[in-house]
Amino acid sequence: MSFLQSLRRGARFAVACLGLGALGACTTIGPSPWEKDLMARKEMQVSAYAPLKAADNHVYFSKEASSGGSGFAGGGCGCN
């Protein structure tokens, strides 16, 4: 599969995700503003404990063939 073919496939998937997201935007899924007290907690934030997640990713990147998913593939080091 060429780079362009893969890129097109990835772009199609991205557009599909955006479509689904836009569809979600039209619905009323989710809590009301006054019900977001739990979401304000640190442990419910996606970006919380970033240094720990970065350390995990560094360990797994250097020992396994897969990387990325929650962020980018690659590790900025020559350890793999």
Place this chain on the structure above:
Amino acid sequence: MQLRKRRKGSVREQIAALSAGLLAVSGIPAAAQDNPYAPVSGVQDNNFGPGAAYSELDAALLVYQEAGGRVQAIEPSANLAVHGAHGETFSLGLIADAVSGATPNGAVPSDQVQTFLTPVMLSGGHATVTGASGGSTIISLPGIPAVRQYTAAANTLPMDKGFHDHRGAIDFNWSQPLGHISDVGFGGGFSREQDYQAISGNAHIAQNFNGDNTTLSLTLNTELDSSFPFGGVPAPLTVMSGALKSPSTRDKTQLGFVVGLTEVVSRRWLLQFNYSFDSQSGYQNDPYRIISVVDATSGEPTANLYENRPNHRQSQSLFLDNKFDFDPFVTDISLRYFKDDWGITSKTAELSERINLGRSFFIEPDVRWYQQSAANFFHYFLNGSDPLPAFASSDTRLGKFSSLTYGMKVGFNLTGRTELDLRGMYYQQTGDGHPADAIGQLRQQNLFAGTKAAFVFLEYTWNFH
């Protein structure tokens, strides 16, 4: 009767905290909002959520140790994030690490002693090596490059002992709301070690919908890596030797993007879904790694060749993360599916359960399971009677294996502004060290060079205005 005096500003603080909660969506700052609840003079303001201007300083230390005298690493890091009241965020991170120990060189074990040669640089009478020095003999003759020789005892996995390297890295990121766009930003990074360098850049855009319950994001990433192994870049699938090689440097470029959807499904359920695409082009070999050519009958190694991997690699992954808050329990379940055009597919599942024990202490057991298939050019060895393939690597990281990680984190909320976290994990790979196609003496050897490691992570976080 003595009435308890209401603390000045406490209502404002509570309203500000509630306001922060209303704006909190998946860690990505919501649209710019004025923050009229500025701290009252003389009262400690512990509002550190979205909508408040504050800074966060993280200092962390990772200590990593593999079993069997293999790799050990110490990695201190520091990160400063400055948050504006209108959703602006600037962050700056610094990382250093020191790595040493022994690492498998890729050759198979033998029932006889094996000897390996690699170039070594002598400067001022001292050896400068990235590859190894411990357990080695340096052979130096005037006027020519020195050669380092090391041996592997019979029936042991060949290791390049004394591996050591140092790395320093810096990165920054900026993001802010822009007009009707919830969040835009960019960042960059630079990492340098003795034989490797990486320069990276990224840009992102995110939009909140549905009463800030839905966030769509797109992030682009690029990276330019340069590998300048000690002794030069070896020609692929040539015999390992102590001679200096050329060229001295090879590069690799990387382009990728991540499309993300974050959904606050209910008061207690946060969902994140990412699709990632990544393309790498250029030099992707491990320049120090070799693969054994073995006799077709006896299985004895007859030569050691430098490995060779394809110059191009494309990968895609799907990532799903769910967080459930059933106070005082917070459950995090994540799943990942990864696939690339080297023939590798992998599945990852991780579960953590945070248990808040009072307001200032929590424990969080964590378990992670991982399984991958082998790259289509992975071989434990090459059969001497077969034609030489175009690509071959015996790097266990490209082989078929599974791994299990488990451990526990404990956290202390020290003052309302500071938090101390300590986590210990144990990591173990499991693979087939006795493949069906093993020949002769290789049937008696364990060919899987999997890793067992323990790592401890200590993090101190300080929020301040």
